[in-house]
Amino acid sequence: MTIATAPTAGIPVGPGLSMFDPIFVGIDEFGHPVYITLAYRNLLAGGEPGGGKSGLLNTIAAHAALSVDSRLVLLDGKLVELGQWEDCADAFIGPDITAALDVLKRLQLVMNNRYAWLRAHGRRKLTAADGLSVITVLVDEIAFYSATVGSKQEQEEFVALLRDLVARGRAAGIPVVAATQRPSFDIIPTSLRDLFGYRAAFRCTTPNSSNIVLGHGWAEQGYTATDIQPTNQGAAYLIAEGGTPRRIKVAYLSDSQIAGIADYAAWIRRPRPLPAQVPDLTRLDLGMAA
Amino acid sequence: MSKSSPRRPFGRNTGTVTVIEAKVHRSSARNARLAFILTAVIVGLLSAVVAASYMHPILALFTGAAIAVPLGGVAWVLVRIWPVLRVLWWWTPEIGITTLLGAGWVQLANHTPGPVTLVVVALVVGVPAALPASRRALVAWTWCLIVRHRLRVCFAQFIIANQSGSLPIILWAKPTPVGERVWVYLRPGLSLADLEGRLDRIAVACHASAALIERASDGNAAYLRFDIKRREVLTAQVGSPLVDVIDPATPATDRPTPAVPTALDLPDVDVPTITLPAQKKPPATANGSKPAASSSAPEDDISDWI
Ligand SMILES: Nc1ncnc2c1ncn2[C@@H]1O[C@H](COP(=O)(O)OP(=O)(O)OP(=O)(O)O)[C@@H](O)[C@H]1O
Ligand SMILES: [Mg+2]
Numbered sequence: 001m002t003i004a005t006a007p008t009a010g011i012p013v014g015p016g017l018s019m020f021d022p023i024f025v026g027i028d029e030f031g032h033p034v035y036i037t038l039a040y041r042n043l044l045a046g047g048e049p050g051g052g053k054s055g056l057l058n059t060i061a062a063h064a065a066l067s068v069d070s071r072l073v074l075l076d077g078k079l080v081e082l083g084q085w086e087d088c089a090d091a092f093i094g095p096d097i098t099a100a101l102d103v104l105k106r107l108q109l110v111m112n113n114r115y116a117w118l119r120a121h122g123r124r125k126l127t128a129a130d131g132l133s134v135i136t137v138l139v140d141e142i143a144f145y146s147a148t149v150g151s152k153q154e155q156e157e158f159v160a161l162l163r164d165l166v167a168r169g170r171a172a173g174i175p176v177v178a179a180t181q182r183p184s185f186d187i188i189p190t191s192l193r194d195l196f197g198y199r200a201a202f203r204c205t206t207p208n209s210s211n212i213v214l215g216h217g218w219a220e221q222g223y224t225a226t227d228i229q230p231t232n233q234g235a236a237y238l239i240a241e242g243g244t245p246r247r248i249k250v251a252y253l254s255d256s257q258i259a260g261i262a263d264y265a266a267w268i269r270r271p272r273p274l275p276a277q278v279p280d281l282t283r284l285d286l287g288m289a290a
Numbered sequence: 291m292s293k294s295s296p297r298r299p300f301g302r303n304t305g306t307v308t309v310i311e312a313k314v315h316r317s318s319a320r321n322a323r324l325a326f327i328l329t330a331v332i333v334g335l336l337s338a339v340v341a342a343s344y345m346h347p348i349l350a351l352f353t354g355a356a357i358a359v360p361l362g363g364v365a366w367v368l369v370r371i372w373p374v375l376r377v378l379w380w381w382t383p384e385i386g387i388t389t390l391l392g393a394g395w396v397q398l399a400n401h402t403p404g405p406v407t408l409v410v411v412a413l414v415v416g417v418p419a420a421l422p423a424s425r426r427a428l429v430a431w432t433w434c435l436i437v438r439h440r441l442r443v444c445f446a447q448f449i450i451a452n453q454s455g456s457l458p459i460i461l462w463a464k465p466t467p468v469g470e471r472v473w474v475y476l477r478p479g480l481s482l483a484d485l486e487g488r489l490d491r492i493a494v495a496c497h498a499s500a501a502l503i504e505r506a507s508d509g510n511a512a513y514l515r516f517d518i519k520r521r522e523v524l525t526a527q528v529g530s531p532l533v534d535v536i537d538p539a540t541p542a543t544d545r546p547t548p549a550v551p552t553a554l555d556l557p558d559v560d561v562p563t564i565t566l567p568a569q570k571k572p573p574a575t576a577n578g579s580k581p582a583a584s585s586s587a588p589e590d591d592i593s594d595w596i
Contacts (some may be wrong), residue, residue: 249524
């Protein structure tokens with residue numbers, strides 16, 4: 001058996017990350033790295049303008065872009081916060097609520113199909129071994145879609161679709177990461193806000209705002225995002241695996257670093273798999289191809 | 291064992307040394323009497339029963355009494371001096387360290403000539419003080435000693451647990467990058483929720499910027515962990531390891547040059563060209579449940595929780 005030497009140049013090799021792997025988001029006060037596993041959880045980030053929410057979303061997007069079993073759906077009212085990932089994303093929605101509604105409806109269909117598929121296999125949740133991609137939905141500025149653009153019906157439909165994704169998408173591998181400056185009831189309904197399992201509170205101006213992000217009662221227990229210095233952007237309280245808020249500093253990617261990762265991710269994804277090949281997109285396959 | 295507690299065992303600030311306050315003194319006397327009687331009766335009966343199998347019962351009773359009285363006396367003395375013992379116990383680390391240092395100094399001074407003694411002392415003091423790492427560690431551990439006393443002051447001064455004023459047991463402490471972490475075992479009368487209302491005052495008492503309390507054990511609500519914060523460490527920028535896994539020689543994706551918008555300043559935009567997004571109602575109605583109330587509801591407070 002002869003082994004043909006592969007041409008070393010021009011064949012991209014992915015870093016082999018998976019969305020089922022823990023995602024590095026930063027360090028905690030003890031200098032330990034902080035990881036979150038997003039595949040089965042939704043994350044809500046809140047905090048004052050300039051707090052670092054988009055920084056967190058970009059860190060997550062970078063991991064998702066470099067993961068082989070991942071697809072990105074980006075909704076960004078500001079265009080620039082997640083705009084650099086456009087080439088790696090399967091859908092990039094700007095300030096356009098009709099397009100946002102379309103993509104959410106498609107995601108809802110995918111989710112229903114996945115649950116039917118899981119049911120047919122007698123299972124209850126997607127795992128890494130299934131070879132299905134995790135579709136990460138990143139929404140920067142929910143308020144823009146849920147309370148600013150479009151008619152009232154469209155806004156309500158957006159909230160309803162998003163709530164359905166947040167409520168049911170978890171086990172089907174469709175996690176939602178959403179950011180908004182103040183998730184009070186006039187921006188997103190409490191019924192939607194309370195479904196997010198992970199919370200990240202960047203600097204807030206009042207303990208009440210911090211409580212709105214983290215959940216009721218944390219400020220009274222001493223966990224309030226008001227004690228973050230305004231100059232310390234990217235510091236946040238994160239409620240994730242542990243259950244109690246942890247003070248973390250989110251890893252930050254500069255514009256040029258994002259551009260580098262986005263180019264690389266677009267490059268390793270270049271032969272876009274056709275829909276029929278989606279179930280073959282496992283890490284094993286890539287490993288053999290490499 | 292002890293039902294008493296001195297509020298201020300040592301009047302350190304006033305210069306007078308009040309080892310045991312009058313009230314405490316009285317209750318301590320009562321407790322000591324009780325301890326004497328209990329110990330004497332139990333020990334006496336037990337030893338009498340045992341002795342009865344070797345000798346005549348009446349002799350055995352006398353033997354029991356002979357054993358019981360001295361032991362009861364020991365119990366009495368222990369209870370009487372308990373406040374002093376407790377103070378000694380609180381200061382054990384300091385007493386131990388001072389004793390060690392003193393003994394070391396005496397040994398050194400006795401066994402080496404003067405200049406050598408001075409050189410050794412200069413080295414022992416100077417080297418840890420000169421090396422930043424060891425200096426920081428020393429300072430951090432010193433803070434641990436201080437914080438344990440400060441926490442006890444908190445409990446004694448303004449977190450009154452129960453009628454007899456028994457103090458929580460302050461266990462060990464260790465430095466953390468942000469300050470100190472102290473483990474505490476609560477006595478009856480206190481709970482985590484009681485302490486959470488006083489976090490700000492605990493922080494002040496510990497000369498810290500903030501204090502946090504967490505349960506240290508899932509199975510025992512009395513076992514708590516205090517996190518005293520006196521430094522902000524999360525100020526440095528954190529990089530992402532993903533930057534290192536990518537290939538820097540990646541060919542840049544050729545993106546079509548987007549149409550570069552013009553009219554980037556206010557005078558460049560004509561009045562009629564502005565098309566605001568259609569916004570029919572105040573956004574509060576997106577909630578759908580309370581359109582009437584939300585338009586007049588205050589921004590903050592409880593209405594956020596509706
Ligand atoms: N983790 C971080 N480390 C260091 N600096 C950061 C970090 N995150 C954000 N910053 C700084 O803060 C600025 C604002 O951050 P970002 O755009 O993420 O805020 P935001 O919360 O998304 O604000 P907005 O609500 O206006 O969208 C960034 O341009 C960056 O300079
Ligand atoms: Mg932003």
